[in-house]
Amino acid sequence: MSQGILLFIEQRDGVLNRTSLEAMVAAQGIASATGEKLSAVLLGKSIENIASEIGSRKLEAVHTIEDDKLAEYTSDGYVAALKQAVEKLDPRFFILSHTYQVRDFAPKLATALGKTFVTDCVGFRAEGKEVVFIRQIFQGKINTDVRVGAAPPVLVSFQAGAYRADKAEAGDSPAPVARLEVDLADVRIRTQAEPKFQEAKQAVDLSQAPLIVAVGRGIKSQENIEIVQKLAEALGAEIAASRPICDNEWLPMDRQIGSSGQTVSPKLYVAVGISGAIQHVVGMKNSQTIVAINKDAEAPIFDIADYGIVGDLFEIVPALTAEIAKAKGEG
Amino acid sequence: MNIVVCLKQVPKKDSILRISADGKWIDERDISYEMSEADSYALEEALRQKEKHGGEVIVISLGPERVRQSIKEALAKGADRAIHLHDSVFDAAEDAAAIARALAAALREEKCDLIFTGLQSDDYGFAQVGLILAEQMGLPSATIVMEVQPEEATVRVKRELESGWFQWVRLPMPALLTIQSGINQLRYATLKGIMAAKKKEIREVKAEDLGLTAEDLKPAHTIERAYLPEKTKRTEFIEGKPADAAAKLVEKLRFDARVI
Numbered sequence: 334m335s336q337g338i339l340l341f342i343e344q345r346d347g348v349l350n351r352t353s354l355e356a357m358v359a360a361q362g363i364a365s366a367t368g369e370k371l372s373a374v375l376l377g378k379s380i381e382n383i384a385s386e387i388g389s390r391k392l393e394a395v396h397t398i399e400d401d402k403l404a405e406y407t408s409d410g411y412v413a414a415l416k417q418a419v420e421k422l423d424p425r426f427f428i429l430s431h432t433y434q435v436r437d438f439a440p441k442l443a444t445a446l447g448k449t450f451v452t453d454c455v456g457f458r459a460e461g462k463e464v465v466f467i468r469q470i471f472q473g474k475i476n477t478d479v480r481v482g483a484a485p486p487v488l489v490s491f492q493a494g495a496y497r498a499d500k501a502e503a504g505d506s507p508a509p510v511a512r513l514e515v516d517l518a519d520v521r522i523r524t525q526a527e528p529k530f531q532e533a534k535q536a537v538d539l540s541q542a543p544l545i546v547a548v549g550r551g552i553k554s555q556e557n558i559e560i561v562q563k564l565a566e567a568l569g570a571e572i573a574a575s576r577p578i579c580d581n582e583w584l585p586m587d588r589q590i591g592s593s594g595q596t597v598s599p600k601l602y603v604a605v606g607i608s609g610a611i612q613h614v615v616g617m618k619n620s621q622t623i624v625a626i627n628k629d630a631e632a633p634i635f636d637i638a639d640y641g642i643v644g645d646l647f648e649i650v651p652a653l654t655a656e657i658a659k660a661k662g663e664g
Numbered sequence: 665m666n667i668v669v670c671l672k673q674v675p676k677k678d679s680i681l682r683i684s685a686d687g688k689w690i691d692e693r694d695i696s697y698e699m700s701e702a703d704s705y706a707l708e709e710a711l712r713q714k715e716k717h718g719g720e721v722i723v724i725s726l727g728p729e730r731v732r733q734s735i736k737e738a739l740a741k742g743a744d745r746a747i748h749l750h751d752s753v754f755d756a757a758e759d760a761a762a763i764a765r766a767l768a769a770a771l772r773e774e775k776c777d778l779i780f781t782g783l784q785s786d787d788y789g790f791a792q793v794g795l796i797l798a799e800q801m802g803l804p805s806a807t808i809v810m811e812v813q814p815e816e817a818t819v820r821v822k823r824e825l826e827s828g829w830f831q832w833v834r835l836p837m838p839a840l841l842t843i844q845s846g847i848n849q850l851r852y853a854t855l856k857g858i859m860a861a862k863k864k865e866i867r868e869v870k871a872e873d874l875g876l877t878a879e880d881l882k883p884a885h886t887i888e889r890a891y892l893p894e895k896t897k898r899t900e901f902i903e904g905k906p907a908d909a910a911a912k913l914v915e916k917l918r919f920d921a922r923v924i
């Protein structure tokens with residue numbers, strides 16, 4: 334019978350992905366609510382350091398899987414290795430963080446196991462031994478409670494930022510780290526990866542900017558960017574953008590904020606016509622003061638804004654620019 | 665080179681969403697629909713590849729009658745033919761695996777070199793259907809793809825990693841790629857395209873044609889309740905005419921938050 338909770342620890346090139354610790358918070362919570370034991374699994378080559386760091390947390394065991402075929406991440410290698418691990422350990426839940434790497438292999442893993450996968454959850458609720466998962470639909474506009482009807486193991490991933498890594502509990506004593514043997518001899522790795530790279534050097538480093546005005550798709554067209562630029566100038570702020578603005582080349586790529594762009598935490602972040610999708614929010618939610626201007630009072634950006642103005646940006650932004658100029662004039 | 669594109673139709677991006685009476689989904693009355701954003705980029709990419717390398721673009725969509733409108737849009741933009749999985753039996757397919765099972769069954773007879781899906785849908789946002797489909801069909805895959813370069817028997821793709829990093833990956837064809845929004849610039853359908861689309865085939869497929877029953881499409885997890893998220897932070901909403909609201913905001917930023 335399936336027992337326990339298994340947590341996936343992600344590393345790339347020997348560096349721990351911090352979101353694994355966020356998923357650990359969820360996993361520790363589920364373990365304590367359901368009375369199950371928590372262990373972690375980590376794969377790659379030369380991963381002892383990460384394994385012992387993970388072992389210092391509150392869990393029962395760390396399983397490591399080492400193999401030449403896992404030296405570089407590939408979905409074929411990870412699916413094959415984790416399929417054997419999950420079958421051997423037979424947990425009730427296999428918990429992951431919803432990272433780009435997990436997106437790349439976990440749906441295949443679930444399918445190879447013949448199991449179900451509840452993706453990108455933001456929370457859970459234990460009802461006795463049962464667990465209901467909370468996930469968002471419509472890009473964060475609506476929450477749902479998801480009930481799993483299928484037999485365990487059940488795969489569950491948690492959204493980046495849903496839990497705080499610094500809340501991961503430390504253990505009383507180091508958890509044992511043990512090699513888990515898997516046989517990858519017959520596994521064919523079909524993909525071949527080239528070295529990672531960054532697009533032409535980032536010309537602007539927004540991470541140091543004290544004031545940022547960011548513009549989103551609410552601006553409608555390239556010509557209109559100017560009104561936001563004027564606001565930025567009045568404030569003495571850097572201009573930034575959500576992804577669709579950069580995709581359309583209305584502003585250069587190096588102005589993009591979010592999971593695939595820059596991460597910033599300025600004193601002031603003004604979000605103009607940005608809905609607040611999680612992939613944008615992870616890049617700016619640690620800003621000291623967040624202002625959102627959006628015509629939709631239900632836009633998710635208001636979940637994290639300190640100040641909000643609901644209305645048409647084409648009226649509000651010029652008014653704000655004028656007020657700031659006035660205030661600066663008073664000095 | 666033949667490319668299959670999986671298209672999903674979803675409520676328009678700026679729809680006002682309300683919870684349905686049964687509390688399990690949104691109220692679909694008064695909603696208008698469009699192609700899920702990443703899927704329109706997947707379609708565009710397929711059309712561009714066809715223009716370079718020849719072959720056929722086949723679109724497939726599972727959904728009710730209204731989905732025909734998005735299928736027609738795809739045909740008008742230049743797709744060659746379409747498969748519409750249209751049957752109330754498919755309504756049971758509420759999770760990604762069930763949707764993928766139906767798509768896989770319908771694609772079994774298609775000879776294609778590449779299958780494109782969006783990286784995630786704008787409604788469910790499972791980020792799974794493409795990869796489950798790949799695994800069910802035994803295909804290699806790459807996700808969050810930002811560039812596609814077909815070669816002899818392989819395809820080289822640029823994958824997006826986190827925080828502005830990328831990586832080229834080569835995989836043998838046939839392969840499944842999940843396409844990221846922004847990979848290209850979308851085209852509009854031309855009048856000529858719209859006229860030409862009228863003659864193109866839309867093959868309607870029933871569950872029975874695929875040997876599937878509602879039991880085969882039973883989801884492993886379901887939505888028990890849908891609701892508006894609780895606000896975790898107290899946003900101070902500033903009201904009034906634009907000029908008044910702007911003045912109030914500037915005051916708050918200067919004297920309360922002290923950030924300007």
Ligand SMILES: Cc1cc2nc3c(=O)[nH]c(=O)nc-3n(C[C@H](O)[C@H](O)[C@H](O)COP(=O)(O)OP(=O)(O)OC[C@H]3O[C@@H](n4cnc5c(N)ncnc54)[C@H](O)[C@@H]3O)c2cc1C
Nearest residue numbers: 549550551575576591592593594606607608612613628646
């Ligand atoms: C793997 C992955 C990575 C991603 N990486 C990033 C990333 O790094 N950065 C990023 O930003 N996104 C990223 N995205 C995309 C993200 O999911 C959203 O699609 C994107 O952030 C939406 O941008 P937006 O808010 O500008 O547009 P929309 O979501 O279209 O929102 C536009 C907003 O403008 C408002 N609006 C419209 N007209 C007006 C008006 N006249 N006045 C006031 N308000 C108005 C609307 O109410 C709406 O809220 C990523 C997605 C994925 C799947």
Ligand SMILES: Nc1ncnc2c1ncn2[C@@H]1O[C@H](COP(=O)(O)O)[C@@H](O)[C@H]1O
Nearest residue numbers: 670671726781782784785790791792793
């Ligand atoms: N009903 C459907 N019909 C056709 N393709 C679909 C359907 N549902 C999902 N897809 C494809 O799978 C992708 C990922 O969807 P999801 O797993 O729901 O995030 C979408 O972008 C589509 O390309």
